Amino acid sequence: MLKSPSEFTAGNTPDAPRSDLPHLLTALAADLRQLDYTLDGVARLLGPSASAALNRDQIIPALLETERAVRRDEGNAALAAVVRLWLLAEPQAGETLDAALPGIRAEGLLTLGLVQPVPGSGLLRAKADLRPYGWDANEDGSGGAELWVASDLAAHQQEGVLRHDHVLGIGQASTTLVQTTIRRHTERALDLGTGCGIQTFHLLHHCQHVTATDISERALAFTRFNILLNAEALSVDPARLEDRVSLRLGSLLDPVAGEEFGLVVSNPPFVITPRTAGEDVSEHFTYRDGGLPGDDIVASLVAALPDVLAPGGTAQMLGNWEVTAGSEWQERPQAWVRPGIDAWFIQREQVGPEQYAETWLQDASEGRDRQHYRDAYAAYLADFESRNVNGIGFGMVWLRRPPAPELPITSRFEEITHPIEHPIGPHLGAAVERTDWLAAHGLEDAYLLVADDVTEERHQRPGAEHPGVILLRQGAGLRRTNLLSTELAGFVSACDGDLTAGQIAGALEALLGGGMAGEDGFDAGPFRTGLLADVANLVRDGFLVPAAK
Structure with a gap:
């Protein structure tokens, strides 16, 4: 953790892309743009069926489509090569990448740490995932963006168990939070547990300044790389990054103690993980495991977030909560909310201990070692049994520090498991406005x-x-x-x-x-x-x- 909330500026963090070489970042962005390595461009290349399969982390249809594109060489072979490199983790020849990305070339990709040699083959393979991401403009033409986002390779792109300081890419939870967040202009916003930076990208479109924190130095390095790679689209001056973004290393709210924000968003490491005596912190999956027993990480955040909210400020996060036998799901979350704080919890689903264990063991590819999988599965069940837990809820949390102490307090705890409209953020914001009205x-x-x-x-x-x-x-x-x-x-x-x-x-x-x-x-x-x-x-x-x- 940093001794003070000073800027994280490292551009050469081990095993993370370099962000201290602006000329290479500019060249890479120009090449990707020229290649049409965008959401629409990749969708056109792959077609509807292969695109849908890739969204499910099934790569075979996309491999077949890109093989055909390379073989036919009908003008999209270069895009196919880049898709194969980063989305499908297929090694490529250096000369192929030189032709596809003539501004940065293979040498520049090696320098940035985005690719690495395959020993004895003369090929280069992806060292990180780099994929297009974006969102549509609002009806008034504002707010749209086309970006590229780097993260660690996902489980389906590599062999073995994920590294414990794995930097997660754009997943279902992060996009759920994006769609849930109520967008309003705010001078100062906080992205708590930024990961690869996806929440920060969206915040920069409607907030003057964003503070992004993480316990992982590698996560902050990826975020910094992604912001500077997309500096133009995010309205950031690479030479004056601190004018719009502050990157802080530290746990939970420690890096921002004593500060206040108009908006806080967080996709925290809320996954409930069995604790063991004398466990090694370095063995935690930092992207999902906050190191506390049970649902204490979510409980502590719900209780502490009001301390960093300005009057009228709001916080939105995702979380898990345990449901003990014989109790209603909302009993624990209700106990976490401090008096005088507006709160709205929406439980979206509830699963049993077995399904919960299966989900998160599969998430980190821990099923590839049969004995490890058996031991880890048993540890999950024993951990839940020790607290009489028969269900684990997942949902959305909205908190607000009331703008004035005399206003009535909003307290809503409801279960909505049917399909809803996305993005849901505008509708949640309208509901808050109606309640205030x-x-x-x-x-x-x-x-x-x-x-x-x-x-x-x-x-x-x-x-x-x-x-x-x-x-x-x-x-x-x-x-x-x-x-x-x-x-x-x-x-x-x-x-x-x-x-x-x-x-x-x-x-x-x-x-x-x-x-x-x-x-x-x-x-x-x-x-x-x-x-x-x-x-x-x-x-x-x-x-x-x-x-x-």
């Missing part, structure tokens, strides 16, 4: 409309006079389904922006509440209160939205 304005004088993506569904028995089930469904965002009572269905049907919520509730109270009070003594006051509480939930969830008046 309700706290500031209330419902009585509000004009409401049914959201454009909402449809109503009614079911009734044949011959029945009235439907037995009335459902509201969302076609966008979290795609919720809400079961409506008769009075709530009547309220929704009247939300055309002409009457206030209070007026609609009053009419329904007179029509339904009063009749019920006359028949069985039901008090009309609770009718109205309960109805408006249900309406408030529909507003929070986006079925109803405030009308502009």
